[in-house]
Amino acid sequence: MNNNLTELTTYIGTRESMGAVFSIVRSNHRVIMDFGAPFIPEQKPHAVHDDNWIKDKIALGLLPAIDGLYPKKYLEGSDLIPAEESPIHTSVFVSHLHLDHMANIGALAPGVKVYLSETARSLEMALEDIGQGVDSVGRDYDIFQPDQCIKEGDIRVTPIINGTLGHQMYGFLVETDDLKVGYTADLSLAGECPELVKREMQIFKDRKVDVLYCDCCNFTDDVLTRFFGTVDPDAIVPDEKVPEGMLDYMQHYEKLEQLYSQKKGLIIFNYYEREIQDADWIMKWAEKYARKAVFSPDAGYLIYKTATGVPNVYPDDRWKDEKWYQELLENCPVVSLEDIKKEPDRYYLHLKYEDRELISQFPNENGLYIHADGYPFTSGEIRNLKEKAKLAGFRFASYDDPQYYQHGYPSQIEFFVQQIDPKVVIGYHGRHPERIRVYNGYNLVPERYIRYCLIDGRLVKREDL
Structure with missing residues (x-):
């Protein structure tokens, strides 16, 4: 077994209408993309933070059960390794301030770096001023700049601005010596900044990403049937243009x-x-x-x-x-x-x-x-x-309008994927990630909490190596 292989693990986001939470680990360094929570209308914010609030959220499936992230104070009696005792150095990168992408960042131990854009940090600080910030152990946030690479050990993370919603929206290029991952965050070529999305697409293409985590929010039965008369993804015709009769x-x-x-x-x-x-x-x-x-x-x-x-x-x-x-x-x-x-x-x-x-x-x-x-x-x-x-x-x-979808139209998402042509595409933010097609690679719906490594253009379970 090669102990120097980069490991890719998905925790949240596949077959769910929310952002992905996945990690990339190389040696004793780890980066995590986004740290949101599924939207549960009945779930109310914690009125009081007792010492069990993080354990309770983990038990309810509202926080991922990951070693090395949470403060020791809140893990008494838990099998999880607290951040203070972890040999892994971790940084978390947040794409934008929609709650399904960042609702849980406040639960991370202060020793875990959390990166936001400068505008997103200003909004989160204002939200905390008025008591509407994330549930928090009490922490601050670091700032990333667009196109400025941040290194976590041998892992290189480059934020790529792709929109202005959520007080600026970013995708990320994550690179190691043996793996390149593109993460779109929320994606739409019909959105407020299509030129930024095309630029992101070109960067992923030029860097020849191996794995693309791609928004598949609108690959639902009703949307595919509306546009193509079937739920068969092979009927999707890749197209850069907004579908006829729809709005940008x-x-x-x-x-x-x-x-x-x-x-x-x-x-x-x-x-x-x-x-x-x-x-x-x-x-x-x-x-x-x-x-x-x-x-x-x-x-x-x-x-x-x-x-x-x-x-x-x-x-x-x-x-x-x-x-x-x-x-x-x-x-x-x-x-x-x-x-x-x-x-x-x-x-x-x-x-x-x-x-x-x-x-x-x-x-x-x-x-x-x-x-x-x-x-x-x-x-x-x-x-x-x-x-x-x-x-x-x-x-x-x-504001609800059947002629407009905030997330990408399936034909435009397929165009985006086709242009990048990754070895592996992983759909997230939707119930049907298996419906995104890739042309010279393959679609993978990863098992949660399972570590994968890239071997000869395929993601293979670490346990099988």
Whole structure:
């Protein structure tokens, strides 16, 4: 057995609608790509961190059971090796700030380096200020720069920016002497920055990656049947273009703008507050249509700390004793809810889902409630929100559009894979990873927690060597 072989292990992400969590180990050094959690609507954040919270999450399948990652304090009675006693040096790289890619980074011991982009770190710090950061043992985060290689022993990691959602989105090129891995993170050639995705594709192609971890979110039965009349992946025709009748990111947002363009009536909205770009769009539309966008204090604080514009906010005494709230009021324009009620035609008002009962307090003549791409996520909660809006006399609209998919269209994903032509493709972020085709290599759905090594162009279980 060659003890110097690089080992590749997948823990989370195959046959799940979330980001991958996988490790690359060479000698006594390890890098891990992303560290998110599956979305479970019923799962609530820990109100109090007792000494069992990490063990509880592992037992529930919300944290991967990996040696050398978690603080000893929280592993008493566990068979896992704590980070303080591990011979392995570990760094974790986070692609972007969507929770399915990074919800668990706060559980990592302070001695484990966690790398974020500079913009993502600023957003996470702001989230922690307002009590909406990740469950954490109390730690800071290191910063990576685009295209700047970071070395962990003999492992080389190069971050490649491929989008601006999630407060900048990155893929990664990971290289050792015997293995090259490309990780796409969330992938769409129809997204906000297709030129960056094509650049990432070219880098993976030029570096001749052996293994490609590729987003397969939309390789579902209903999507394939819609486009190709069958669930057979052989029917997918690789194509760089957006499928006929579908929209790209800019076309989608041009369509959404129509919702915000009405002249009369109050427009109430909610949105995914981590998606700072959505707030930027709303503020831009407000200026265009001679309105003011007014945000809840906590959402406004995130914008104030991370965006180029200064948001309008409304006061809320629930936060009056918080330091961040005082800073917000000192630096941002304040608009009272009473002012909005007096002149509803002049405003877009942000109301969070938990404040939905307030809808009925506002003038409803020509009123519109817009549910953007954020919480609530489940169909039952969305129905409840729609009913609340209608009972209050507001029309209801949603960002959900059958003509637009945020993750890549299957034909474009196949084009991406075909251009790179890796030896092995591993699908993640979807229920059907086996449906991604590769032309001169093969598709692998790896067994979880099993170590693989690249031998003659194939990933072979370490235990079989």
